[in-house]
Every structure is written in C-alpha cells, then in structure tokens.
Amino acid sequence: VPVLLWSAAPGPRRTLLCTGSFECADTERLLCKKVVLTALPYKIHRRTVVARGMFHNREDVEWFKPLQLVTKLGHVGEILEPVGTHGVMKCIFDSQIRQNDTICLNLYKRVFPKFP
Numbered sequence: 442v443p444v445l446l447w448s449a450a451p452g453p454r455r456t457l458l459c460t461g462s463f464e465c466a467d468t469e470r471l472l473c474k475k476v477v478l479t480a481l482p483y484k485i486h487r488r489t490v491v492a493r494g495m496f497h498n499r500e501d502v503e504w505f506k507p508l509q510l511v512t513k514l515g516h517v518g519e520i521l522e523p524v525g526t527h528g529v530m531k532c533i534f535d536s537q538i539r540q541n542d543t544i545c546l547n548l549y550k551r552v553f554p555k556f557p
Contacts, residue, residue, distance in 0.1 A: 496528035
C-alpha cells in the first residue's frame with residue numbers, strides 16, 4: 442500500500458515530508474536473517490569429505506550435526522562426526538564433490554524490527 446506523510450502545520454499549506462510503502466500489519470509475520478557458514482574440503486574420498494574452517498571446536502560440530510549441508514555446485518550432505526578437537530568434521534554427500542567446491546551451512550535468525 443503506498444503511503445504519503447504530510448506535515449501537521451496549522452493552516453491551509455501542508456508540505457509533503459516523505460513517501461513510501463507499507464507491507465502489512467500482520468503480527469504473525471517473522472523477519473529472518475540468513476547467515477551462511479562456509480568450509481573448505483580438506484580430504485576427499487569418494488562421497489566422504491573431511492572439511493575444515495567452519496567451526497573452531499568439537500562441541501560446535503556436535504551442536505550443528507543435525508543440519509543439512511549444501512555446496513556451491515549443488516550437492517547435499519550431512520555431518521557424520523567431528524575429527525579431532527579443532528573443529529574439523531567428516532561429512533558425507535550425495536555424490537563426489539570437487540576440491541574447488543565450497544561447503545555451506547545455512548542458518549536463519551529471527552530479527553526484530555527497529556522502532557523509533
């Protein structure tokens with residue numbers, strides 16, 4: 442819906458302050474922010490990949506284990522287990538990935554609008 446905001450000056454002359462649009466007044470609507478964590482493949486053996494650079498410790502790998510991984514070339518995978526204590530993880534994908542591919546983990550966070 443288009444919106445026009447006029448000044449509330451007394452008298453017959455009013456000036457246009459700003460124009461814009463109004464999306465909706467639905468209170469059930471959520472605003473989400475997308476965050477992408479990335480990792481690089483370290484070792485590749487068929488469909489199994491050892492990746493590093495996404496996490497810094499073993500507990501983070503265990504926490505994000507249920508989430509789905511995707512690559513920039515379109516392959517889908519999951520985290521199998523952490524390797525060591527420095528955030529390295531073992532993953533399995535639907536097919537073999539290349540060394541120049543990037544592994545991504547999409548996270549979504551609820552964001553509240555800023556009111557004046």
